[in-house]
Amino acid sequence: MFLNHIIRRENKNAVINTVNKWFELNMKLSIHGCRGSIATSSSITKKYGGNTSCFEIRTDNHQFIFDAGSGFQNIEFSKNTVTYLLLSHFHHDHIQGLPFNSQLFDIKNEVIVSSDLFDIETVKTTVQEYFSPPYFPIDIVSSLPNIKFLPFKDIQKQLEANLSLESIELNHPGGSTGYKLTQKESSFVYLCDNEFAEDQREPLAAFSENADLLVWDGMFTENELAGKKGWGHSSIKEAIDFNTEANCKKILISHHAPHRSDKELDQIADNLPESFTLASDGLEIEV
Numbered sequence: 001m002f003l004n005h006i007i008r009r010e011n012k013n014a015v016i017n018t019v020n021k022w023f024e025l026n027m028k029l030s031i032h033g034c035r036g037s038i039a040t041s042s043s044i045t046k047k048y049g050g051n052t053s054c055f056e057i058r059t060d061n062h063q064f065i066f067d068a069g070s071g072f073q074n075i076e077f078s079k080n081t082v083t084y085l086l087l088s089h090f091h092h093d094h095i096q097g098l099p100f101n102s103q104l105f106d107i108k109n110e111v112i113v114s115s116d117l118f119d120i121e122t123v124k125t126t127v128q129e130y131f132s133p134p135y136f137p138i139d140i141v142s143s144l145p146n147i148k149f150l151p152f153k154d155i156q157k158q159l160e161a162n163l164s165l166e167s168i169e170l171n172h173p174g175g176s177t178g179y180k181l182t183q184k185e186s187s188f189v190y191l192c193d194n195e196f197a198e199d200q201r202e203p204l205a206a207f208s209e210n211a212d213l214l215v216w217d218g219m220f221t222e223n224e225l226a227g228k229k230g231w232g233h234s235s236i237k238e239a240i241d242f243n244t245e246a247n248c249k250k251i252l253i254s255h256h257a258p259h260r261s262d263k264e265l266d267q268i269a270d271n272l273p274e275s276f277t278l279a280s281d282g283l284e285i286e287v
Contacts, residue, residue, distance in 0.1 A: 027183050027287035029213065030056040033071020034279035036193075036219045036233070036255035037093050047262040049281025052093040053192060053255065055215060057287070059163060059183050065111075066179060066190045066215075071281065072097030077109040084155060086165075087115040088192060089176040090126050099131050099140045107146040116152040116167035117177045124149040168207045170194040172232040180207060186287045189248070192217045192255055196234040196242065205245040213287045214246070215279070218253035221268075240273060254279040 033039075033051030040050035052069030063083040065075060070093075077083055088094060103109050115123050124141065127149075132139035141147060156165050163183050170176040171194055178191040189211040191204065208214055219233035236253055243251055253276060256265060269278045277283075 026186050027181065027188055028058045029188065029283075029285045029287055030058070031071075031252075031254075031279050031281060031283045032056060032074045033067075033069045033097070033281060034252075034254040034256060035069075035093075036217075036257055038258050039070040039093075039096075040258050044261040044263070045258075047280065048256060048265050048278060050258075051281050052096065053088075054097060055190060055254075057181055057188055059181075061160070062163070064165075064181060067094040067192075068098040069093050069095070070097045070100070073100040075101055075103075077101075077103050077111070082158075083109070083111050085111050085113045086152075086179055087113070087117070087123070088170070088178070088190070089115075089117055089172060089174060090130070091174065091193070092130075094193075095127065095130060098127070099136065104140075104144060104147070107144065110146045110148060112148045112150050112155070114150050114152045114155055115177060116179075117175050120149050120151040166207070168203065171197050171200060173230070176232070178204075178207070180211070187211045187213075188287050189214045191215060193232050194234055195230070195232045196238045201242065201245065205242065208246040208248055211246070211248045213250045213252065213285060214243075214248040215252045215254050216242075217255045219255045219257050224257075236268065236272070236276075240276070243275070249275065250285070251276045252279045252285075253277070 033054040035050050035052050039052050051071035053067040054069045054071030055066040056075060057064040061081050063078040063081050065085045067088055068085055128139060128141040159165060166180040168178045170178050176193050181188045189208045192215055194217050216239040217234045218236040218239055220228055220235045222235050222237050225235045239251055239253060265278055
């Protein structure tokens, strides 16, 4: 009887430990869009997807969404966590999906929008001007009180002690911001859009050092890059060279050129180092 009691107690403890592990989740990445510049809808881009940039990270108590490209329409808002939308910049392929998620029109779904590119009033004004007449049928900022705007520094202060959020300036026409999210020992770095420059090497390597997962703008091949100076994007080879210093555990190549077919991307994937993966819509990764 006593032995059975011990066994039951040990089984109970094992269940408790298992449940605790469930709730001590690592960060989980879901990709909703990784195409660059303009969304595509074609049989030749079906495998890697045609939605523009939208990356979602879920932690224990938060939902972080990096950019609101057309993939934003597929986001499932979390009912029991705080949802933050962090914009890298305001080119159309990074914000165009914002009003096309039907859940946003349920005012119970609160979304806190921010960016460290501009002050929060500029962020709000930019989004409001983009999504209001004559460019959009309604003024979504005035119409939807569940869309909140909060300075980036205030979001940093709100996070628990085991969670941190940092930013870094990127090289892109009009400006762009990279982000780093760290929970306990796990870190996720989002560097999109960026035209890699030599004077970025040291600060970006320090910012990204030993990250568990890095998202890199690999829109161009090396041959294409030569004729695209000033366009604001990088190459996959630059990512490979960069990671010899940054030493990130896994690198996701994103912002695929809209003309790049699945066949072409497969050929690129076949020649990538082991720690490199091409982003694709629907891909999920534990960070």
